[in-house]
Amino acid sequence: MQALVTTSLNTSEQIINRAKNIAYKLGLKYVKRRKKSLKELEEEFLSSGILVVSKNKLSIYIDGEEFFFHPGMAKIRIKALKNGNNDQMINAMNLRLGDSVLDCTVGLGSDAVVANYVVGEKGLVRGLEINPLMAYVVKEGIKNFKNPSSVLEKAVKGIEIINADHRDYLKELPDKSFSVVYFDPMFRNPVYKSSGMAPLRKLANHEPLDQLSIKEACRVARKRVVIKERSSSDEFKRLGCTKIIGGKKSPIAYGVIALGGDDK
Ligand SMILES: C[S@@+](CC[C@H](N)C(=O)[O-])C[C@H]1O[C@@H](n2cnc3c(N)ncnc32)[C@H](O)[C@@H]1O
The missing domain is CATH 3.40.50.150 (Vaccinia Virus protein VP39)
Structure with missing residues (x-):
């Protein structure tokens, strides 16, 4: 089981580079999104959490649920x-x-x-x-x-x-x-x-x-x-x-x- 870093479906070169940098910084594996759903990536890589990098947000996807920072x-x-x-x-x-x-x-x-x-x-x-x-x-x-x-x-x-x-x-x-x-x-x-x-x-x-x-x-x-x-x-x-x-x-x-x- 490993944690992964990927991007949102709607992505850009800038977002991809940011995701790669974060993966490198955290010592995690970067995976290309390839239009796959997060569930598909989770199953393919048997991941224990996916960090999703999008334009204005960072979120974590795990087991069908996604969360991001909010003061709640x-x-x-x-x-x-x-x-x-x-x-x-x-x-x-x-x-x-x-x-x-x-x-x-x-x-x-x-x-x-x-x-x-x-x-x-x-x-x-x-x-x-x-x-x-x-x-x-x-x-x-x-x-x-x-x-x-x-x-x-x-x-x-x-x-x-x-x-x-x-x-x-x-x-x-x-x-x-x-x-x-x-x-x-x-x-x-x-x-x-x-x-x-x-x-x-x-x-x-x-x-x-x-x-x-x-x-x-x-x-x-x-x-x-x-x-x-x-x-x-x-x-x-x-x-x-x-x-x-x-x-x-x-x-x-x-x-x-x-x-x-x-x-x-
Ligand atoms: C109940 S949550 C804390 C919720 C938090 N008080 C809040 O307001 O959101 C407990 C957190 O402590 C972390 N934790 C557990 N053991 C820890 C340790 N030894 N060192 C640092 N964090 C730890 C867990 O991973 C978890 O995220």
Whole structure:
């Protein structure tokens, strides 16, 4: 099984060259589209995901579904925050203007966008994603994101995306180098209603969080380590969370390990 790069059906020399460059950069195989459907290419090459390069968009096709970067739920959450409502993730992080967040499981970047809205221009949000296709599409999506709402555009812009395994990346970071370290792993028992997650589920790494990464996260964070899981999950206990935020009216909750540093 391999991931591929191809172009949209409606293509040009410029798009083909861009697709070839991306394939080279990511160490993936470029395949000519040859008027074939994505399903046909998937079957022909037994691919585990196809990065499709078109004129104004990058998308990932897998198993009959296609997705691209869009701030999705983040838009609604930012609107709610603007209207003075609470956001459980932000509460769990005790996140403030100017803080820095290391999102160790950035996925499609929705949580990172909400965090970036709160920390503002003087803050920092860096997201790590283990899947190279997803990391690339989200990174480019952020770079090229345009929206009539300057609030949403500002929230998206500036988020740093790195294709990395947090188990390796955390080890290299200095002590107390981020205000908050955040994990939103694939749930041990998925919430199947969340259809927006369907394509992501096929590409994502499903391994559970490991205790060594949590230990490293506690060294790297100044204020808090926050873990998102199903409210009924045993993971909070296993990973040493001392407080659970949310989950009373929602199937999702946030486990907190409070570290004290500048956490007023
Ligand atoms: C539930 S999704 C995160 C969704 C994200 N919070 C959002 O708002 O879109 C979990 C993501 O973490 C990634 N992941 C899992 N293990 C990882 C690891 N060790 N290092 C980096 N990313 C990882 C998965 O591939 C997946 O994309």
